[in-house]
Amino acid sequence: MEAPPVTVMPITSGTINMMEYLLQGSVLDSALESLLHRLRGLCDNMEPETFTDHELVFLLKGQQGNPFILRARRSLSHPTAPWHLRYLGQPEVGDKSRHALVRNCVDVAASHSLPDFLNEMGFRMDHEFVTSGHIFRKGAMKVVVCNVSRVLVPGNTENTERMSLSHLVELSVLAPAGQDTVSEDMRSFAEQLKPLIHLEKIDPSKQRH
Amino acid sequence: MALFEGGPCLTADTNFDVLMVKLKSHFQNAKGHKVECRGSRYRYCDFLIKVGTVTMSSSARGISAEVEYCPCVVPGDCWNLMREFIQSFLGNNVPELPTVFAAKPEGLFAPADCVDTMTQYLELFNKLRKLQIPGSNVR
Numbered sequence: 001m002e003a004p005p006v007t008v009m010p011i012t013s014g015t016i017n018m019m020e021y022l023l024q025g026s027v028l029d030s031a032l033e034s035l036l037h038r039l040r041g042l043c044d045n046m047e048p049e050t051f052t053d054h055e056l057v058f059l060l061k062g063q064q065g066n067p068f069i070l071r072a073r074r075s076l077s078h079p080t081a082p083w084h085l086r087y088l089g090q091p092e093v094g095d096k097s098r099h100a101l102v103r104n105c106v107d108v109a110a111s112h113s114l115p116d117f118l119n120e121m122g123f124r125m126d127h128e129f130v131t132s133g134h135i136f137r138k139g140a141m142k143v144v145v146c147n148v149s150r151v152l153v154p155g156n157t158e159n160t161e162r163m164s165l166s167h168l169v170e171l172s173v174l175a176p177a178g179q180d181t182v183s184e185d186m187r188s189f190a191e192q193l194k195p196l197i198h199l200e201k202i203d204p205s206k207q208r209h
Numbered sequence: 210m211a212l213f214e215g216g217p218c219l220t221a222d223t224n225f226d227v228l229m230v231k232l233k234s235h236f237q238n239a240k241g242h243k244v245e246c247r248g249s250r251y252r253y254c255d256f257l258i259k260v261g262t263v264t265m266s267s268s269a270r271g272i273s274a275e276v277e278y279c280p281c282v283v284p285g286d287c288w289n290l291m292r293e294f295i296q297s298f299l300g301n302n303v304p305e306l307p308t309v310f311a312a313k314p315e316g317l318f319a320p321a322d323c324v325d326t327m328t329q330y331l332e333l334f335n336k337l338r339k340l341q342i343p344g345s346n347v348r
Contacts, residue, residue: 062235070228085221087228106231108224116217 020088020105021182023171023190023199032145032167035196036134039143042192043136051146052076052132054157056115058123070123072114076130076157082109091204100183101201105174130160133167140182141189144170171199210327218324244334246273255279256294263337270337274299275326284310308332 089104133146248261
């Protein structure tokens with residue numbers, strides 16, 4: 001009998017390539033309140049949202065130089081929520097005048113067996129940390145103000161230590177590839193936050209150890 | 210749903226496929242090992258039946274039939290009823306209680322979890338993989 005056609009990787013066509021546009025900065029704890037106050041005024045009117053997340057960074061070392069990095073994140077304030085797996089590609093080099101860091105982004109929601117599954121695939125956990133802070137939205141833009149804590153004992157999120165006396169601020173937008181107006185909007189928003197905080201484009205390659 | 214034989218099982222959304230494509234350069238694509246099962250889904254009162262053709266590298270290897278009895282979550286309690294129902298269309302080829310349920314006598318079948326269903330499909334595919342098709346080597 002004739003076999004029905006076997007589909008060939010249906011996902012290579014039809015999925016939208018999502019890009020993450022990112023600007024980062026930091027603010028000392030002493031200036032945090034003023035920043036939150038300004039963000040409450042500038043951003044969409046909604047209940048202030050706080051979060052506490054635990055993120056694990058997994059690496060897959062291949063034969064080529066660059067290891068494959070996956071970030072697995074879970075909420076400590078909502079333990080039953082699914083895990084969030086994120087892949088971030090290499091930053092797009094191109095237009096030097098583009099104001100934000102642009103990279104390919106794949107987000108996957110996953111069940112609680114994610115760390116075991118990644119280990120079975122060959123990924124190894126490189127480091128983990130806990131972040132907690134506030135999240136604001138303005139249209140498609142998302143502003144996250146958080147402090148980052150080091151996990152002292154692997155797997156134990158109760159015992160953490162603040163990494164610094166400042167908060168990390170990230171302004172990001174998730175948009176389909178090819179939308180160049182996004183970074184303009186981000187830059188003008190970032191202007192409104194000066195001089196409290198200077199949000200700039202960072203170079204992730206300079207941060208690898 | 211992603212499953213390692215005898216290992217952890219992951220449930221993820223459709224973007225997981227996109228991620229797998231990105232990982233292509235890190236893993237060897239097991240080209241000869243892709244098994245696919247496609248078919249139709251039927252509903253008969255409280256039963257859900259999925260009948261599919263199992264293909265491996267574009268050649269048909271067999272037919273799969275999945276039967277789910279929706280109202281009951283304890284496999285041991287409804288197995289006899291399911292047997293009778295399966296007998297009505299499969300005749301005497303009725304299988305035994307699947308090993309995934311035999312292993313946990315007090316266990317509940319959780320349809321949302323799908324692990325048990327996926328494990329059974331994996332066992333079926335492995336069985337079909339080992340099966341030699343008579344006459345397949347004849348020119």
